[in-house]
Amino acid sequence: MEELRQACLQALALIGRLDSQLFEIVVLSLQVSLTAVTVAAVIGLPIGAALAVECFRGRQAVIVLFNALMGLPPVVVGLLVYLLLSRAGPLGPLGILFTPTAMIIAQAILIIPIIGALSRQTMEDAWREYEEQLRSLGAKRLTAASTLLWDTRFSLVTVVLAGFGRAVAEVGAVIIVGGNIDGVTRVMTTAIALETSKGDLPLALGLGIILVSLVIALNAAASLIREAALRRYG
Amino acid sequence: MLPLELRDLCFAINGNTIIDRISVQIEDGPRTIILGPNGAGKSVLMRLCHGLLKPTSGTVAWTGRRPNRRSGGQAMVFQRPVMLRRSALRNVMYGLKLAGVSRTECELRAHDVLDAVGLSHVAHHPARVLSGGEQQRLALARAWALGPEVLFLDEPTANLDPGAAREIESIIGAIHASGAKIIMTTHNLGQARRLGDEILFINQGRLTERSSADRFFREPASAEATAFLRGELP
Ligand SMILES: Nc1ncnc2c1ncn2[C@@H]1O[C@H](COP(=O)(O)OP(=O)(O)O)[C@@H](O)[C@H]1O
Numbered sequence: 089m090e091e092l093r094q095a096c097l098q099a100l101a102l103i104g105r106l107d108s109q110l111f112e113i114v115v116l117s118l119q120v121s122l123t124a125v126t127v128a129a130v131i132g133l134p135i136g137a138a139l140a141v142e143c144f145r146g147r148q149a150v151i152v153l154f155n156a157l158m159g160l161p162p163v164v165v166g167l168l169v170y171l172l173l174s175r176a177g178p179l180g181p182l183g184i185l186f187t188p189t190a191m192i193i194a195q196a197i198l199i200i201p202i203i204g205a206l207s208r209q210t211m212e213d214a215w216r217e218y219e220e221q222l223r224s225l226g227a228k229r230l231t232a233a234s235t236l237l238w239d240t241r242f243s244l245v246t247v248v249l250a251g252f253g254r255a256v257a258e259v260g261a262v263i264i265v266g267g268n269i270d271g272v273t274r275v276m277t278t279a280i281a282l283e284t285s286k287g288d289l290p291l292a293l294g295l296g297i298i299l300v301s302l303v304i305a306l307n308a309a310a311s312l313i314r315e316a317a318l319r320r321y322g
Numbered sequence: 323m324l325p326l327e328l329r330d331l332c333f334a335i336n337g338n339t340i341i342d343r344i345s346v347q348i349e350d351g352p353r354t355i356i357l358g359p360n361g362a363g364k365s366v367l368m369r370l371c372h373g374l375l376k377p378t379s380g381t382v383a384w385t386g387r388r389p390n391r392r393s394g395g396q397a398m399v400f401q402r403p404v405m406l407r408r409s410a411l412r413n414v415m416y417g418l419k420l421a422g423v424s425r426t427e428c429e430l431r432a433h434d435v436l437d438a439v440g441l442s443h444v445a446h447h448p449a450r451v452l453s454g455g456e457q458q459r460l461a462l463a464r465a466w467a468l469g470p471e472v473l474f475l476d477e478p479t480a481n482l483d484p485g486a487a488r489e490i491e492s493i494i495g496a497i498h499a500s501g502a503k504i505i506m507t508t509h510n511l512g513q514a515r516r517l518g519d520e521i522l523f524i525n526q527g528r529l530t531e532r533s534s535a536d537r538f539f540r541e542p543a544s545a546e547a548t549a550f551l552r553g554e555l556p
């Protein structure tokens with residue numbers, strides 16, 4: 089008990105004095121996950137919009153696939169990206185295995201289905217309301233899709249934040265493709281795993297506290313944005 | 323584009339006939355009211371005419387000169403106004419932009435038409451927080467701005483209080499006076515009397531009677547219409 093209390097105090101002290109090792113890890117984590125979520129949003133949101141308004145053949149299959157991919161185990165994604173990027177793999181010549189870029193790719197793959205599936209749900213609900221009006225005004229599918237993207241923007245912020253939350257908290261994929269190299273690919277989750285096993289509880293705890301605070305803050309921000317938007321725009 | 327010619331128009335869903343062999347020619351000029359009890363098929367008929375639904379059999383044909391606008395020369399206002407998540411002004415501009423109107427022209431026309439429906443003071447308010455009556459006026463403005471040759475209105479006052487309904491009715495009068503053909507559904511007898519020049523009476527998917535409003539209210543020819551006028555149909 090006393091040991092735990094000491095660890096907690098030391099963790100808070102690390103955060104309090106902006107410990108450089110700790111903050112290097114936090115900053116890298118944010119860089120990787122923010123880039124990954126940006127890439128995933130740029131790919132996932134248009135897919136979600138297209139699925140919401142298009143009635144092409146196989147649409148249902150794509151939706152089921154996306155919903156299934158939402159539950160993709162991160163280690164499996166890590167393994168697949170590893171195989172792609174390893175020296176013998178098809179993208180081996182790029183030489184990006186064990187770099188932040190590899191981690192960004194893995195996280196993006198992990199959350200594209202989440203952003204795609206959740207945003208489709210959101211935009212499909214809006215489409216049910218808008219469809220006749222937009223068709224009456226002569227909107228083609230592409231226009232309809234971009235209108236939906238814009239009109240559900242506040243709900244989509246929540247969707248994107250959910251994706252970010254999953255990316256930043258994920259450990260299995262980044263540890264495989266990043267390698268947890270100190271100062272290069274060590275992010276919050278992989279550092280927590282390593283430091284815990286090494287017995288450096290203060291650093292692990294400090295990172296854990298920051299990670300949890302971040303996730304809570306994100307969720308709070310998401311619901312605040314939505315509520316404010318609802319009040320303001322209806 | 324008028325006259326609008328319906329030939330043996332049928333529409334069925336899951337084997338239920340909703341529109342049953344309607345043939346009629348609707349000419350330019352008088353305000354045409356599609357009158358009938360709830361569930362008669364008025365809304366479905368209107369969607370068929372506007373092109374939002376495909377007939378099961380029979381045809382909807384505009385037999386007149388082609389309109390020279392991309393919007394197709396027809397617009398529709400729905401029972402529940404569909405407001406896009408943007409300002410009132412942007413809602414009107416949205417329709418104009420889809421119709422291929424240049425941006426500066428869009429803005430000018432949008433301001434004019436908002437003025438005409440008495441919404442200038444809320445031009446920059448988010449459309450979805452306007453009152454029900456204001457939203458329906460905005461929906462009328464969005465349709466009117468397109469300068470349609472034909473305006474379809476599906477029970478445009480059904481969800482409104484009497485005061486708001488009267489405002490809508492006077493705007494409809496102004497739109498008609500500006501040269502648009504009005505085709506409107508209602509199950510409200512008072513409204514049909516106030517706005518109707520000619521009546522198409524629909525019951526259970528069939529066109530049972532067509533006559534001038536004067537004659538319809540003085541001496542309805544069919545038993546169904548007589549019952550409806552006595553308030554015996556829903
Ligand atoms: N999408 C639909 N699916 C099944 N039934 C429908 C659908 N749309 C309308 N109907 C049925 O068609 C009939 C006519 O509906 P509607 O045209 O909305 O009547 P109203 O004259 O009140 O506007 C009703 O019995 C309604 O239940």
Ligand SMILES: [Mg+2]
Binds near residue numbers: 477
């Ligand atoms: Mg109806």
